[in-house]
Amino acid sequence: MSGTIIKTGEIITKTAEKIMLNATNGDIILNAAKSVVISSDKEIVYNSYEAVEQEEKEDLLVKKVEGPTEVDVGKEYTFTAAEFSRKALPAELQNVKWAYQIDDGAIQYFNNPGKVIGGVVTKNIHIDENLWDNKTLKVYAYFQNPADDASVECEVKFVPIELLLIFYIDEDHKGNTLMAEVAQTRLKNIKNSDWYDSNIHKVHCPPIQSIDEIIKIVPKYYKKYGGKEKVVVKEIGVVSHSGGDGPISYETEIKICPIKDWPHQMDMCGWEQIELTWAKEDPICVFYGCNSGRKNNGFAMRISKLSNFRDVEVWGQSTSSFPSFYPDYRVTSLARSMGTGWDIRGHSYLVGGDGGKGWDATSYKPNKDTLDEETLKKDFPKANPMNCYKNGTHVRETHQGYFNDHRK
Missing domain, CATH: 3.40.50 (Rossmann fold)
Structure with a gap:
């Protein structure tokens, strides 16, 4: 991730027990129209640059999908990606994808995403009337690839x-x-x-x-x-x-x-x-x-x-x-x-x-x-x-x- 941090104001004060500034691929420039003051109760130490180890993030996975276990042909139902492998940022939740499988057929993919609500992602799915003679519908939520442990299987019910x-x-x-x-x-x-x-x-x-x-x-x-x-x-x-x-x-x-x-x-x-x-x-x-x-x-x-x-x-x-x-x-x-x-x-x-x-x-x-x-x-x-x-x-x-x- 890259970008620029700009702080502007008459007086900017930062107070903490410890403050560290790291520039992993560039310079830190202190530029003042008057004086740059560096003070210390003990000593001021000048050392060579030491690379900072980047903290590795755990892969984000969908752990649980919630939804109905029975669906009627011709009606609409809400499915929810309800649990994740770690705390997810709202921007990350926007990347949840959806797919479905009819009976034992091939997995098919939805083009449009779900809706982020709080810390979960929901998707409304209309059960098409063409499914009247099918038995099951499986709905997946995922980031990389659909997986059975992040899906919900529904019995398709047709009312003639x-x-x-x-x-x-x-x-x-x-x-x-x-x-x-x-x-x-x-x-x-x-x-x-x-x-x-x-x-x-x-x-x-x-x-x-x-x-x-x-x-x-x-x-x-x-x-x-x-x-x-x-x-x-x-x-x-x-x-x-x-x-x-x-x-x-x-x-x-x-x-x-x-x-x-x-x-x-x-x-x-x-x-x-x-x-x-x-x-x-x-x-x-x-x-x-x-x-x-x-x-x-x-x-x-x-x-x-x-x-x-x-x-x-x-x-x-x-x-x-x-x-x-x-x-x-x-x-x-x-x-x-x-x-x-x-x-x-x-x-x-x-x-x-x-x-x-x-x-x-x-x-x-x-x-x-x-x-x-x-x-x-x-x-x-x-x-x-x-x-x-x-x-x-x-x-x-x-x-x-x-x-x-x-x-x-």
């Missing part, structure tokens, strides 16, 4: 997009608007659920004219959100008229695996063609139409046996289904009974019910969409339960409010 697709039959047929509103009610209930995360859960209500459109539509949503490898299905719903062989599209004939002599329902060979990669936690498939969940080898039970519905809870109606403001009681209005008013007020559900109970279910109260539990229990018929199947086994029998209720 979870699709919730509520299909509804959209054709010029009685109840068309009802189908759309039932799907919209489910969408709203999902988005108001305490588990819903807009960054993870993507909810859509695709209209269809024939049931086999589902086969072609599902892959389009995989593509929309980055590809099948990055997307799983949390829920499939089908809002439609239905029967013992599943959902019905009355006006549009099915081209892929139609039921023999009745091309308005899709046979099992069509349902098993749907490309479905299900979410690991609590995936469901719900058929809201009439008689879709009858026991004794009914439609929902048969669907639950298909390989592409393995470990999925498949729900269906145990009886005919009717419109209602509530998922657990059958409550309707005079306007709705006449086929209008679905999109004007309240929520819309298709719930199980018995024939001939339409008048019992009709409410003339102005607040029919906000009735309390006591009034519902006293004045209106309970909804018939839905049946739930998993891998061909009947696992649950309860009303739709179990998973779909705007009051929760």
Whole structure:
């Protein structure tokens, strides 16, 4: 290190027990306009120059890197070079470099440095979405070369997009608007659920004219959100008229695996063609139409046996289904009974019910969409339960409010 020391002032005083001036490669010049005074209580000694041994500094190394042990793809994390082999000057800390290793690949180097804060150096690192299929990320801080003992290894966690697709039959047929509103009610209930995360859960209500459109539509949503490898299905719903062989599209004939002599329902060979990669936690498939969940080898039970519905809870109606403001009681209005008013007020559900109970279910109260539990229990018929199947086994029998209720 070289440089010039300049002291300027009217009077400069230095006091110490011992003062030594060394010029290791030059002269010491005392220059005064008047006098240079050298005084001593003992003697003034003049000797030849003796070289001063330079104090050797210990190499500066990063000894410890701190950071998370798990990182999520798409998020940013802070890593810290927290300990060093000796006390480091701020200028030395500016020389800390950073590098990383993905799985067992080659070490790669960051171009930009970290930030010196106090006696440590921090670096913010964004976990790129391209790391979704990698397992580990190792981050190094160093002065000369990256070393494993000055690194932190993180497990790379990828949270896939979870699709919730509520299909509804959209054709010029009685109840068309009802189908759309039932799907919209489910969408709203999902988005108001305490588990819903807009960054993870993507909810859509695709209209269809024939049931086999589902086969072609599902892959389009995989593509929309980055590809099948990055997307799983949390829920499939089908809002439609239905029967013992599943959902019905009355006006549009099915081209892929139609039921023999009745091309308005899709046979099992069509349902098993749907490309479905299900979410690991609590995936469901719900058929809201009439008689879709009858026991004794009914439609929902048969669907639950298909390989592409393995470990999925498949729900269906145990009886005919009717419109209602509530998922657990059958409550309707005079306007709705006449086929209008679905999109004007309240929520819309298709719930199980018995024939001939339409008048019992009709409410003339102005607040029919906000009735309390006591009034519902006293004045209106309970909804018939839905049946739930998993891998061909009947696992649950309860009303739709179990998973779909705007009051929760």
